[in-house]
Amino acid sequence: MLSKITVVGAGNVGATTAQRLAEKELARTVVLVDVIEGVPQGKALDQYESAPIEGFDTRIIGANDYGPAAGSELVVVTAGIARKPGMSRDDLVRTNADIVKQVSQQIKQNCPKAIVVVVSNPLDVMCWVTKQVTGFSRERVIGMAGVLDTARYRAFLAEALDVSVRDIQAMVLGGHGDTMVPLVSYTTVSGIPVTQLLDKAKLDKIVDRTRNGGAEIVAFLKTGSAYYAPSSAVVQMVESIVLDQKRLLPCAAWLQGEYGLSGMYCGVPCKLGKNGLEKIIEVELTADEKSALKKSADGVTQTMAAVTL
Numbered sequence: 001m002l003s004k005i006t007v008v009g010a011g012n013v014g015a016t017t018a019q020r021l022a023e024k025e026l027a028r029t030v031v032l033v034d035v036i037e038g039v040p041q042g043k044a045l046d047q048y049e050s051a052p053i054e055g056f057d058t059r060i061i062g063a064n065d066y067g068p069a070a071g072s073e074l075v076v077v078t079a080g081i082a083r084k085p086g087m088s089r090d091d092l093v094r095t096n097a098d099i100v101k102q103v104s105q106q107i108k109q110n111c112p113k114a115i116v117v118v119v120s121n122p123l124d125v126m127c128w129v130t131k132q133v134t135g136f137s138r139e140r141v142i143g144m145a146g147v148l149d150t151a152r153y154r155a156f157l158a159e160a161l162d163v164s165v166r167d168i169q170a171m172v173l174g175g176h177g178d179t180m181v182p183l184v185s186y187t188t189v190s191g192i193p194v195t196q197l198l199d200k201a202k203l204d205k206i207v208d209r210t211r212n213g214g215a216e217i218v219a220f221l222k223t224g225s226a227y228y229a230p231s232s233a234v235v236q237m238v239e240s241i242v243l244d245q246k247r248l249l250p251c252a253a254w255l256q257g258e259y260g261l262s263g264m265y266c267g268v269p270c271k272l273g274k275n276g277l278e279k280i281i282e283v284e285l286t287a288d289e290k291s292a293l294k295k296s297a298d299g300v301t302q303t304m305a306a307v308t309l
């Protein structure tokens, strides 16, 4: 158990993450920080009042400043705004980059030793902003996307095969967006290659649905985006770090030559333990997967160009 974890952004993803972290008692204190007056305080109090029923002793505190967050060993960044009608993708990038810059300065000042898990979108670019502004090493700035994309892929496969989700092993790599790269060649069902269980047409459909997984939820919700599965994904990463589980999870990591890519964040298989990103695992890819990863990475570089730091 850590002594303190801070979640910045008390919106749907942030608040649900705080509740899940507390229910798993991954820290003695969880601090929820947001710019909206009263919201982090109200949500934190409401969550703490569930403690006697759920049976956790984590204290949840809400704040509009970083005083209570000081000294956090881990920070989850979910602050940002959703795209509004008429707003271009580049406008959204710049707005969220400004928010994440401001949040990163506060993290640098108040939580200088923290490991940071970034969730704000566009994910790969927001990870880069966080790393640049905090000056933290790549071991301490990791992005959540692949775990969520992989969970969606595993859920769709389990549904199509009518088997337990637990028995589907898979990895989705690449940037977080419609160019993500589900690795069909490494997808197994209790060790059986999925290609022996589903024909290509069905697999292609599932890969496509995975790539559009975020949009599918937005189309239903209309005024917001997914948060139950995203918060579960963040907590799985945090748990691996806090409990030093050394799980291999697909995360956005700063690349220095791995997979032939450098100077950018992209989703790759990572080992997460008490030091944060402990290792990037390089696996062989098929020619199609390699070119899809390159295309996805090019998309990240283009989005980075819209931001001035």
Ligand code: APR
Pocket: 008, 009, 010, 011, 012, 013, 014, 033, 034, 035, 036, 078, 079, 080, 081, 082, 099, 102, 103, 119, 120, 121, 122, 224, 225, 226, 227, 230
């Ligand atoms: N500091 C702290 N919090 C901020 C700041 C800031 N500078 N700017 C905005 N916020 C807060 C907002 O007040 C809001 O409460 O971030 C919160 C975002 O919450 P939601 O709008 O509910 O968005 P959510 O669904 O939680 O998604 C958050 O995660 O998955 C990504 O794409 C998603 O970038 C988005 C982020």
